[in-house]
Amino acid sequence: MPPTCDDWLSFLRPRLSEALVGRQPFERLREVARQIPGDGLTALEIRLAPDREAVDLSIKVPRSCGLADTFSSRPYLQQLLQYWSDGDLPFVSSLWLEFDQARAPSGLSDPVVCAEVERGSDPVRTLDAVFPELDGAQRARTLRCLAEIPPPARLLYLFDLSARGTRALRLEILGLAPDAASAYFQRVAPGLAPAVADAAPLLAGAERPHLSFDVGPEGIGPRAGLEGSFVKGPHREPRWRELFDRLVDRGLCTPEKRDAVFAWPGQETFWSAPGRWPAEAAGTRGVCVRALSHVKIVARADRAPEAKVYLLFGWVC
Amino acid sequence: MSSSEVDRFLSDLQKDAGLRQELADLGQDMEACVQWANAKGYSFTLNEAHEIGAFDSDLSDDDLEKVAGGWCGNETTIG
Numbered sequence: 001m002p003p004t005c006d007d008w009l010s011f012l013r014p015r016l017s018e019a020l021v022g023r024q025p026f027e028r029l030r031e032v033a034r035q036i037p038g039d040g041l042t043a044l045e046i047r048l049a050p051d052r053e054a055v056d057l058s059i060k061v062p063r064s065c066g067l068a069d070t071f072s073s074r075p076y077l078q079q080l081l082q083y084w085s086d087g088d089l090p091f092v093s094s095l096w097l098e099f100d101q102a103r104a105p106s107g108l109s110d111p112v113v114c115a116e117v118e119r120g121s122d123p124v125r126t127l128d129a130v131f132p133e134l135d136g137a138q139r140a141r142t143l144r145c146l147a148e149i150p151p152p153a154r155l156l157y158l159f160d161l162s163a164r165g166t167r168a169l170r171l172e173i174l175g176l177a178p179d180a181a182s183a184y185f186q187r188v189a190p191g192l193a194p195a196v197a198d199a200a201p202l203l204a205g206a207e208r209p210h211l212s213f214d215v216g217p218e219g220i221g222p223r224a225g226l227e228g229s230f231v232k233g234p235h236r237e238p239r240w241r242e243l244f245d246r247l248v249d250r251g252l253c254t255p256e257k258r259d260a261v262f263a264w265p266g267q268e269t270f271w272s273a274p275g276r277w278p279a280e281a282a283g284t285r286g287v288c289v290r291a292l293s294h295v296k297i298v299a300r301a302d303r304a305p306e307a308k309v310y311l312l313f314g315w316v317c
Numbered sequence: 318m319s320s321s322e323v324d325r326f327l328s329d330l331q332k333d334a335g336l337r338q339e340l341a342d343l344g345q346d347m348e349a350c351v352q353w354a355n356a357k358g359y360s361f362t363l364n365e366a367h368e369i370g371a372f373d374s375d376l377s378d379d380d381l382e383k384v385a386g387g388w389c390g391n392e393t394t395i396g
Binding site for chain 1: 327330331332334337338340341345347350371372373374375376378381382384385386387388389
């Protein structure tokens with residue numbers, strides 16, 4: 001049997017501080033991870049505020065993963081995964097599934113589906129491929145938001161949020177610097193612009209800025225996500241620490257969680273950890289990588305911002 | 318011959334948790350690992366194991382950062 005995501009999660013438990021993932025959320029993650037193949041990249045979405053324990057798990061879906069059969073009771077998702085597996089999902093360069101822990105107290109929840117728009121392709125074609133039955137007014141509103149993106153920024157991801165009980169879709173734009181993000185919202189969703197302007201300085205200097213928001217049948221949703229990261233890892237890039245210190249200063253992250261985040265990145269092989277490595281499933285080959293991906297600030301007009309961190313792990317052969 | 322000996326060693330490690338625990342107790346000295354394997358009846362040298370890529374080594378910082386950028390549109394940066 002090939003390794004499952006749970007094989008790697010269990011292997012990595014000693015590297016994952018309980019300040020970030022407590023015992024109960026960890027056991028919930030394992031329930032999900034047992035049903036997911038272990039040959040893709042996995043992300044843990046961790047809330048950084050005190051007393052915010054829920055942790056969500058996302059996977060980058062490998063082409064040949066057999067996951068379509070896992071969702072045989074969900075025809076739309078099963079078909080999408082089958083298209084992905086067969087190479088029949090045009091203009092999509094990667095596919096992610098996000099399993100929300102808070103939404104499903106047990107078992108495998110319906111995941112949020114996230115499609116990466118193929119670089120250089122027309123985002124409208126990806127939109128139509130992923131959302132073939134989009135309501136006319138919602139599609140028109142989405143097209144207007146896409147048309148307002150100033151180059152070289154571009155649409156990076158499209159999210160299907162139907163698993164969360166909404167018909168809204170999420171757009172995630174890559175490459176809008178904070179001042180450009182505020183100006184963008186002034187054009188497409190002025191009600192969100194002040195909250196975005198308030199949150200943007202937290203990510204000052206970040207490379208690879210992402211901006212996400214939801215487009216529903218009735219209008220733009222009440223939240224925006226601002227993400228930031230640095231190309232170099234935290235041991236080679238001091239601005240990671242500055243970013244987290246700003247979050248701590250604003251009360252959006254506890255010092256314990258900040259320190260635990262910086263203890264996460266690294267790598268192990270069978271030869272560095274033969275007693276723990278899941279050799280019976282994974283053999284002795286490859287490297288298990290742990291990385292700090294990015295920080296997200298969720299901004300809303302009606303409440304204080306919330307900070308999250310995304311930790312990655314994956315088996316590289 | 319020695320290539321198949323390395324394969325036999327790796328295959329036995331995959332199947333035998335007791336053997337893996339003994340290896341863990343040796344620490345991370347690959348030369349000591351090969352000596353231990355030879356004492357157990359396997360016949361290969363450290364060079365022979367390296368030649369067939371039996372001992373995976375760590376990724377470089379650059380490669381690690383490519384993995385870390387897997388969500389972030391890692392071909393594009395600003396700033």
